[in-house]
Amino acid sequence: MARDHRPAVSDQAQRxxxxxxxxxxxxxxxxxxxxxxxxALAEDVAQEALAEALVAWRDQVPANPVGWLLTxxxxxxxxxxxxxxxxxxxYVALAHGLAEGEATSGGDAPPSGSDVLxxxxxxxxxxxxxxxxxxxxxLSREAQIALTLRxxxxxxxxxxxxxxxxxxxxxxARITRAKKTLAVARAGFGVPDAAERPERLAAVRHVVYxxxxxxxxxxxxxxxxxxxxxxxxxxxxxxxxxxxxxxxxSLPRGSGPSNAGGSHEIAETxxxxxxxxxxxxxxxxxxxxAGRPVLLExxxxxxxxxxxxxxxxxxxxxxxxxxxxxxxxGLQAAIAEQHAVAASVAxxxxxxxxxxxxxxxxxxxxxxxxxxxxxAVAMAFGPAAGLALVDRIDGLPAAYxxxxxxxxxxxxxxxxxxEARAAFLEAARLCGNAAxxxxxxxxxxxxx
Amino acid sequence: MSKYMLIMxxxxxxxxxxxxxxxxxxxxxxxxxxxxxxMIDAGVLLQAEGLDDAKNGxxxxxxxxxxxxxxxxxxxxxxxxxxxxxxxxxxxEDAVEWAKRAPxxxxxxxxxxxxxxxxxxxxxxxxxxxxxxxxRETTGQL
Numbered sequence: 001m002a003r004d005h006r007p008a009v010s011d012q013a014q015r016x017x018x019x020x021x022x023x024x025x026x027x028x029x030x031x032x033x034x035x036x037x038x039x040a041l042a043e044d045v046a047q048e049a050l051a052e053a054l055v056a057w058r059d060q061v062p063a064n065p066v067g068w069l070l071t072x073x074x075x076x077x078x079x080x081x082x083x084x085x086x087x088x089x090x091y092v093a094l095a096h097g098l099a100e101g102e103a104t105s106g107g108d109a110p111p112s113g114s115d116v117l118x119x120x121x122x123x124x125x126x127x128x129x130x131x132x133x134x135x136x137x138x139l140s141r142e143a144q145i146a147l148t149l150r151x152x153x154x155x156x157x158x159x160x161x162x163x164x165x166x167x168x169x170x171x172x173a174r175i176t177r178a179k180k181t182l183a184v185a186r187a188g189f190g191v192p193d194a195a196e197r198p199e200r201l202a203a204v205r206h207v208v209y210x211x212x213x214x215x216x217x218x219x220x221x222x223x224x225x226x227x228x229x230x231x232x233x234x235x236x237x238x239x240x241x242x243x244x245x246x247x248x249x250s251l252p253r254g255s256g257p258s259n260a261g262g263s264h265e266i267a268e269t270x271x272x273x274x275x276x277x278x279x280x281x282x283x284x285x286x287x288x289x290a291g292r293p294v295l296l297e298x299x300x301x302x303x304x305x306x307x308x309x310x311x312x313x314x315x316x317x318x319x320x321x322x323x324x325x326x327x328x329x330g331l332q333a334a335i336a337e338q339h340a341v342a343a344s345v346a347x348x349x350x351x352x353x354x355x356x357x358x359x360x361x362x363x364x365x366x367x368x369x370x371x372x373x374x375x376a377v378a379m380a381f382g383p384a385a386g387l388a389l390v391d392r393i394d395g396l397p398a399a400y401x402x403x404x405x406x407x408x409x410x411x412x413x414x415x416x417x418x419e420a421r422a423a424f425l426e427a428a429r430l431c432g433n434a435a436x437x438x439x440x441x442x443x444x445x446x447x448x
Numbered sequence: 449m450s451k452y453m454l455i456m457x458x459x460x461x462x463x464x465x466x467x468x469x470x471x472x473x474x475x476x477x478x479x480x481x482x483x484x485x486x487m488i489d490a491g492v493l494l495q496a497e498g499l500d501d502a503k504n505g506x507x508x509x510x511x512x513x514x515x516x517x518x519x520x521x522x523x524x525x526x527x528x529x530x531x532x533x534x535x536x537x538x539x540x541e542d543a544v545e546w547a548k549r550a551p552x553x554x555x556x557x558x559x560x561x562x563x564x565x566x567x568x569x570x571x572x573x574x575x576x577x578x579x580x581x582x583x584r585e586t587t588g589q590l
């Protein structure tokens with residue numbers, strides 16, 4: 001910890017400011033972006049306000065921290081616009097906004113109050129618009145993730161860098177570039193039109209899902225930090241399930257027919273939440289005492305988080321209740337649920353899992369889904385049936401080591417020892433993780 | 449993420465001040481509802497319960513050789529418990545910030561914030577911990 005040179009009080013004050021920021025930043029940046037129509041500017045001035053808060057709140061967090069942050073950020077926005085040329089169209093836009101209520105507000109005097117920006121009824125819309133804009137299709141996936149964590153999650157560049165095991169300047173550069181891209185793409189700020197919405201919502205869900213998998217794939221070293229990343233993704237999914245239904249119940253006029261897809265969007269958002277809760281439920285059993293990864297079949301199921309399973313199943317039930325069929329996340333959640341409710345590998349309803357994988361394969365075809373289906377088929381109908389499927393899989397990268405791992409397991413169960421051994425050795429050669437490689441080499445040696 | 453409990457604590461004085469304030473039950477429900485909703489919307493609320501009036505409660509006092517049972521209110525004991533929230537947040541500072549937003553006010557009104565340790569933090573080879581784990585597992589409380 002690099003906190004040694006700071007007095008304890010200041011350290012505590014900083015943590016308090018960071019906590020306020022995690023709770024309020026989405027609402028602050030959202031309100032500012034709605035006001036300026038410019039997410040990049042909103043983020044810049046919100047960061048400036050945060051930096052000021054770190055100094056000004058050293059002794060005490062003000063009674064109304066949101067109001068303080070909004071007022072300060074708004075003043076910085078006005079300063080910024082004043083420094084720009086009057087020909088800057090965003091200045092014109094802001095001046096227009098000011099004319100409606102704040103025309104006489106001077107640069108030195110604080111705006112009459114943060115309530116100009118603060119519309120409690122718009123908070124949900126602001127946060128949702130923030131998610132849509134951060135996940136804009138003009139941005140790369142990496143940029144979408146960094147921007148979402150920054151503006152929706154309230155994470156600092158340092159926290160994002162630690163979570164993704166990249167240097168801080170890399171994250172800062174990604175965010176700067178993302179903001180420039182939004183500007184040149186004229187991305188604007190807001191909730192997309194009904195026609196665009198399904199695709200844009202899918203992008204938002206995908207970003208939350210990728211944040212989760214980034215966090216959950218960590219198994220050693222800084223893993224607790226990355227677990228926090230996975231938990232943040234679960235929180236974002238919870239927030240989404242609160243906001244997405246509003247899109248389809250309180251829409252402005254003229255959006256009637258387009259609401260037809262709403263129940264599917266709501267169901268799939270609940271499906272995502274269910275998948276994340278049910279997967280996170282297994283975290284406590286995913287590594288052994290030595291920090292080595294433990295495969296699903298060997299996990300101590302008593303360590304699974306039953307409360308998370310209950311929350312996940314409730315979310316899945318909500319997705320199912322819609323009655324229009326599950327989407328790709330809902331189906332994966334349904335598979336996770338089958339594992340969650342089974343007392344052991346042997347007592348798992350593999351027939352049902354095979355059916356769920358078949359449905360998933362039709363909805364979202366991928367060789368990885370086929371490989372998982374082959375494992376389920378082997379469990380339900382025996383290793384020969386599973387192997388036949390594995391050998392038909394096409395389109396996986398040549399270095400994808402889970403394929404020879406599955407082949408090795410199935411060949412071993414069929415008694416084809418020499419072939420199994422070769423498969424495990426091939427998998428070990430392709431595998432990038434030293435701990436896992438040792439396990440695979442051990443399996444090969446055990447078959448000699 | 450960790451789990452933190454926000455415990456609502458008040459005194460007789462708080463209750464008296466509240467009763468003379470003229471705030472209606474509907475207003476209390478609305479204020480609490482808005483606070484709870486803000487935590488639900490932020491994805492951090494896991495559980496919340498409010499307790500019935502302390503005068504309907506009973507205290508078992510162990511300071512005597514055999515426990516003494518007293519009907520509520522609690523005599524000279526000034527601290528009363530009103531209810532609790534369980535939050536899923538990364539640090540105690542987040543829990544403190546949420547507590548500041550709770551619609552609680554009045555003389556002696558307090559919220560105490562305590563981390564809820566996971567059962568994983570206890571010795572897993574202890575027989576009683578094992579039994580508790582089993583109970584948590586079968587009742588979905590792990």
